[in-house]
Amino acid sequence: MDHIDRQIITATQAGLPLTPEPYQSLAEQIDISEIELMQRLKCMQETGVIRRIGAIPNHYKLGYQHNGMTVWDIDDQYIDTLGTQIGSLDFVSHCYHRPRHLPEWRYNLFAMIHAKTTESAAQQIEQIAALLGEHCRAHEVLYSTRILKKTGLRIKENNVSS
Amino acid sequence: MLNTFTVSKDRTCKNNLHMDKIDRTIINTLQEGFPICSSPYKKVAEGLRISEQELLDRLKVLLESGILSRFGPMYHAEHMGGALTLAAVKAPEQNYDNIADMINSFPEVAHNYAREHALNMWFVLATETPEQIQPIIQTIENKTGLKVYNMPKIQEYFVGLKLEA
Numbered sequence: 001m002d003h004i005d006r007q008i009i010t011a012t013q014a015g016l017p018l019t020p021e022p023y024q025s026l027a028e029q030i031d032i033s034e035i036e037l038m039q040r041l042k043c044m045q046e047t048g049v050i051r052r053i054g055a056i057p058n059h060y061k062l063g064y065q066h067n068g069m070t071v072w073d074i075d076d077q078y079i080d081t082l083g084t085q086i087g088s089l090d091f092v093s094h095c096y097h098r099p100r101h102l103p104e105w106r107y108n109l110f111a112m113i114h115a116k117t118t119e120s121a122a123q124q125i126e127q128i129a130a131l132l133g134e135h136c137r138a139h140e141v142l143y144s145t146r147i148l149k150k151t152g153l154r155i156k157e158n159n160v161s162s
Numbered sequence: 163m164l165n166t167f168t169v170s171k172d173r174t175c176k177n178n179l180h181m182d183k184i185d186r187t188i189i190n191t192l193q194e195g196f197p198i199c200s201s202p203y204k205k206v207a208e209g210l211r212i213s214e215q216e217l218l219d220r221l222k223v224l225l226e227s228g229i230l231s232r233f234g235p236m237y238h239a240e241h242m243g244g245a246l247t248l249a250a251v252k253a254p255e256q257n258y259d260n261i262a263d264m265i266n267s268f269p270e271v272a273h274n275y276a277r278e279h280a281l282n283m284w285f286v287l288a289t290e291t292p293e294q295i296q297p298i299i300q301t302i303e304n305k306t307g308l309k310v311y312n313m314p315k316i317q318e319y320f321v322g323l324k325l326e327a
Contacts, residue, residue, distance in 0.1 A: 001242060009242070015225070015234035018218050021200055038198045041235065045198075049241045051321070055192035055224075056232040062189070062327050069277065069284070080317060087320025097317040098248065105281070105311060110248075114325060140279070148274035148283070149266040150231050 001049065004032060008040055016053070060147070064114045066121040067144045070128060071107035073100075073137040079109060085131055086111050091124050106138060181229065181327065184212060188220055189327035192233065245292040246272075247314040249299065250281040251306065258282075264305050270298055281311060 007030045017025045027037040044050040059067050074082055079097050086109070087095035094112040111128060115121035125141060181189075187210055197205050207217040224230045239246045253261040258276075265285055266274055274285040289295055299310045 053196040083319040093323035095319040098313040142277040146276040
């Protein structure tokens with residue numbers, strides 16, 4: 001990534017312009033050609049710097065009122081196998097292995113679930129529990145009650161280190 | 163096993179928004195991705211059988227009403243040389259909003275959620291280099307007087323999901 005990629009990131013991190021030719025608008029802002037801007041975006045998409053270009057909905061406003069961070073205490077030796085299985089469930093949006101903070105926090109597997117009803121959330125949790133079986137020692141579900149902030153990634157253009 | 167399905171008293175967003183079928187199709191389609199070409203809105207609009215202007219107008223409303231929280235490229239922090247971590251604090255109820263304001267005031271805080279647990283505030287830090295995470299955590303601890311439980315990922319199994327509108 002060079003300084004032009006950084007400028008592209010800075011110019012788009014709040015979102016794409018809602019103009020008929022958004023890439024042309026961005027290119028003018030950065031003072032490169034539209035072709036170069038599009039090539040760089042494609043390149044960043046191929047290398048994984050951009051996960052995807054698209055829309056992120058507010059879960060609550062789409063009716064997904066039950067957004068639970070399910071956390072599980074899993075035997076470390078099985079966590080990669082089980083984490084991969086849980087991550088492939090179609091209602092799980094994020095699935096990670098994270099460190100414990102003993103004694104207060106014993107959970108090492110995190111899976112985010114999204115449901116429109118309590119019943120459907122309960123079914124999702126049961127499904128995860130069934131998959132984990134005896135390798136799960138305990139679990140909890142932390143429901144979000146409010147979004148306190150959601151801005152996505154922000155970088156400052158001048159604070160470049162790489 | 164702690165599994166309480168309490169209905170929260172504090173749902174910020176009631177599901178009383180006016181979205182019609184076209185809005186839902188737009189939301190579902192744009193979660194799949196967006197083309198890189200000179201007139202991408204026109205291209206998407208054609209697929210949806212609406213005009214380019216209608217797509218732009220509706221997108222604007224969806225963003226302004228907060229139904230969409232963002233529209234654009236989603237960047238992968240680690241692939242940019244940066245770092246991400248999930249962290250939590252136990253914020254005392256009587257000082258909850260102040261703590262939230264303090265934590266949200268850091269531009270590195272990308273998301274912050276209130277959750278029902280002793281650890282009742284969970285936020286994601288995104289920094290340009292891995293070295294910046296620890297000092298920010300330290301600063302948040304100093305500013306709030308709270309212990310920050312830092313839980314950087316050890317392994318990522320999946321990130322994705324399309325929420326059907």
